[in-house]
Amino acid sequence: MTWVDGANGSPYGVTNLPYGVFRRGTDAARIGVRVGDFVLDLAGAEAADLVLAAGALGRPTLNDFMALGRPQWTSVRQRIIELLSDEAHRSAVEPLLVPLHEVELLLPFEVADYVDFYSSEQHASNVGQIFRPGQPALLPNWKHVPIGYHGRAGTVVVSGTPVTRPTGQRATPQGPTTGPSVRLDIEAEVGFVVGVPSAIGDRVAVDDFADHVFGVVLVNDWSARDIQAWEYQPLGPFLGKSFATSVSAWVTPLDALADAFVPAPDQDPPVQEYLHDTPHLGLDLRLAVEWNGERVAEPPFAGMYWTPAQQLAHLTVNGASLRTGDLYASGTVSGAERGQVGSFLELTWGGTEPVKVGGAERTFLEDGDTVTISATAPGPDGTTIALGEVTGTVRPAR
Template sequence: MSWVEGAAGSSYDTHNLPYGVFTHGDAPARIGVRIGEFVLDLDGAEAAGLILAGGALRAPSLNEFMALGHAQWSAVRKRIVELLTDPAHRAVVTPLLHPLAEVTLRMPFEVGDYVDFYSSEQHASNVGQIFRPGEPPLLPNWKHLPIGYHGRAGTVVASGTPIVRPCGQRSTPDGPVYGPSVRLDIEAEVGFVVGLPSALGDRVSVEDFSEYVFGVVLLNDWSARDLQAWEYRPLGPFLGKSFATSISPWVVPLDALAHAWVPAPVQDPPVLDYLRDEPHLGLDLRLAVDWNGSRVSEPPFAGMYWTPAQQLAHLTVNGASVRSGDLYASGTVSGVRRDQVGSFLELTWGGGEPVTLADGTVRTFLEDGDTVTITATAAGADGRTVSLGEVTGTVVPARR
């Protein structure tokens, strides 16, 4: 346990140690790691010779450090634990600790490419019933490969960034019209951040997942359902998705989630060889979705049909390379119950079953001024809890 005041026994003790980027006063952006309610300045720690990372921790984003690979990630993590647990280091480390309340959190890494998957069988079935009534909810390919699409990396934003209501075309009984989306939605997801790059033409196997993926963020893939429904056939999501994707400010390293792996759902029919992961494991992450302060859903990530390792293997099986800072998302996390779904499309069943929030307001889709916050936790060693922090956003009016 850490000697840092308030850290011992918290979900941000040394068993977690998520990385982020922050500013303090007028100083430029720098890399830090969270311990309790403080941020340890890793830029300052490396400058003082307390940590050795070849200068990568003195960069204004995590990309350079993530590119160093798993051996360096582990060595730095081990050293940070030493600095925060051995009282002998307290005098030199304390000046490098900043209270969270005094810093501003930034985007933790520069996003290279962004890919979003569609890996919850419950979510895919629900959306299929809502968007394609009278047709099979799952398309024939769904259980043979992880379905995904390339998103827009330039609109991945930090938690807290206002979400401008998007405009676009939507279908009406009188034909298509242009204007602000009237069915603005969320998607509660988990994002995986690539650290180690791969070469063009190579593929990453399921066994090499932990060598390439640095860590995990929470992700909200904001979605304009009316724009999406009109545009998605035949090529899939486009403007209904590309306007904003929010991520949490803390990247939780995979090493912090070592005790959260559990057996994933049985895959039937059996998958092709390149997707076969043994053991077949998923992460037991427990998400929660709050709408204007009302808890409306608790999606269970352990039930995702396609695993993170399978997603990365499929993403690269054609020889597509990955770069440090590439981000791929799980797809909406939904369970079997209505209070476990990861979108308001499902929560209100296409807008036909409104929900009443704690303040008495009634909602189907998001209204201007609404705030959505997604949080998550995982199991750590010795019964401890690992917090993944939160990703939040508030909807602001469209700009015509």
């Protein structure tokens, strides 16, 4: 329970407390946590000695704080809960609460490397059927290797940033042509943000996930399917993805998701030893995709074949180092039903089965469309917490 007006019973109560970076007016950008419809100014709180975090809360990104490691993450969180729960702190803390509508939310961390996985069996299978009809839906490596690739870190943008329709090459029956993408799509994903780095040559064991990963963001991996289809062989997606990847402004700390870990799907055939996580846990995050305000899909993250701990172990098994700010995303979250898919490619089955949006038949994104991905997760005592949404509106090609 908190003394903050309206926060009790909200999905942003004191059991949630996601971190972000905000700016109010001409003040410098600073770190805050969301509680109810307020942002607690943590730079101000640290300056007033209400919270101690080695000065890391006075920075314009979360990176220095994320580098401190789990003991500090947990102690800072406990202290914030105390400040927001105990009436005795109210007079000192209340002046540091800023109404959410008065702030601009910024990219919460400086992205080091961005990796995108491909961890939903249903998504990989759907894409296989759509792109390679008549062939096995899953490639032979898929149940052995958590397939992933590097994306462009420099074009990761915060929720709310407009997305310009990309121009690029696509194949036509008359040969390749260059122009604005005509198959602009979304991918609803969950991203994991690395706080604690590792040295080059080292591996991060599958059980050390929580020592390195600070928290979770929602991700929209905007995808130009026509550009991607023409370019992706043999080295994978490039310009079909690199124009923009949106992330939520709020990073939900793993500590807020303690009640959301659930057994992940059984893996058969057995995975390689370095991927053997005990217990084998996924996260019960329930995503929702809104297309111009209409809910078109509810992708269930709990059903992902590969877990975030397995992805991290895989990413580093070759000795690749981690840096603070590394972001790795799950890949599109799709469940078994048509109403559970995380891309419009799947929702409209390659554009062949339009859906009704705003009364019109739609396949891919039109200029002016807005897509918002949100999610909830189980909190303590039967409560529900919300993850910060990721939203974006498509602007016409230049």
